[in-house]
Amino acid sequence: DQQVKQNSPSLSVQEGRISILNCDYTNSMFDYFLWYKKYPAEGPTFLISISSIKDKNEDGRFTVFLNKSAKHLSLHIVPSQPGDSAVYFCAASSGGSNYKLTFGKGTLLTVNP
Amino acid sequence: NAGVTQTPKFQVLKTGQSMTLQCAQDMNHEYMSWYRQDPGMGLRLIHYSVGAGITDQGEVPNGYNVSRSTTEDFPLRLLSAAPSQTSVYFCASSWDRVNSPLHFGNGTRLTVT
Numbered sequence: 001d002q003q004v005k006q007n008s009p010s011l012s013v014q015e016g017r018i019s020i021l022n023c024d025y026t027n028s029m030f031d032y033f034l035w036y037k038k039y040p041a042e043g044p045t046f047l048i049s050i051s052s053i054k055d056k057n058e059d060g061r062f063t064v065f066l067n068k069s070a071k072h073l074s075l076h077i078v079p080s081q082p083g084d085s086a087v088y089f090c091a092a093s094s095g096g097s098n099y100k101l102t103f104g105k106g107t108l109l110t111v112n113p
Numbered sequence: 114n115a116g117v118t119q120t121p122k123f124q125v126l127k128t129g130q131s132m133t134l135q136c137a138q139d140m141n142h143e144y145m146s147w148y149r150q151d152p153g154m155g156l157r158l159i160h161y162s163v164g165a166g167i168t169d170q171g172e173v174p175n176g177y178n179v180s181r182s183t184t185e186d187f188p189l190r191l192l193s194a195a196p197s198q199t200s201v202y203f204c205a206s207s208w209d210r211v212n213s214p215l216h217f218g219n220g221t222r223l224t225v226t
Contacts, residue, residue, distance in 0.1 A: 004155075034214055036217075041219070041220075042219050042220075043117070043203050043205075043217030043218050043219045043220055044156070044203070044217045045217070046214040046215070046216070049214060089155060089156065091156075096210055097210065098144075098207060098209075098210060098213065098214060098215065099144035099145070099146050099161055099163070099205070099207050099210065099215060100146070100158060100161055100171065101146075101156075101158065101215065102158075102172075103148075103155040103156040103157070104155055105153060105154065105155040106155055
């Protein structure tokens with residue numbers, strides 16, 4: 001049973017527009033959420049995180065929103081750039097064990113010039 | 114500062130062969146983990162370690178052994194390779210249990226025929 005779900009395998013947006021990537025989770029014990037970006041033939045790279053005590057975290061063009069009641073989080077990228085084209089993984093952990101992550105299947109984002 | 118280094122980058126094994134995937138980090142991180150990525154499955158945790166001499170199982174540990182004799186190294190051993198172990202393997206490390214995200218290596222692509 002998938003505990004972290006990314007229901008959109010792919011997303012295509014125009015350069016300069018907003019990209020919104022979504023993630024749902026089922027395990028109510030999750031208290032820390034992360035987004036990773038992955039280019040082909042490379043390892044995942046940490047992008048941004050949010051603790052369950054917050055509902056929003058920003059870092060430059062990237063903002064993560066957490067809706068605990070809906071068990072839903074989203075990553076907003078504004079403005080989107082062609083270099084943002086990659087696979088984005090949502091991940092979650094519980095009990096402060098950030099070395100034990102549960103990942104979603106990923107969403108391939110393509111930003112068209 | 115090399116970060117997390119995985120060797121080899123590619124490997125082909127025959128069913129029944131054994132091998133060790135190497136992982137080394139030069140950041141003095143206490144926490145290290147092994148994940149596998151399969152098409153359409155996201156990343157799944159195989160084994161992890163919270164320090165030298167301490168290891169534990171993750172979500173998919175069967176067929177794999179690990180040991181952690183030093184802080185820097187965390188090798189993953191396949192005792193008798195099976196086609197189901199064809200995957201991309203990622204090693205990761207972090208310095209803090211709670212506040213720091215995992216840093217990933219660039220992966221080892223393993224094919225078992």
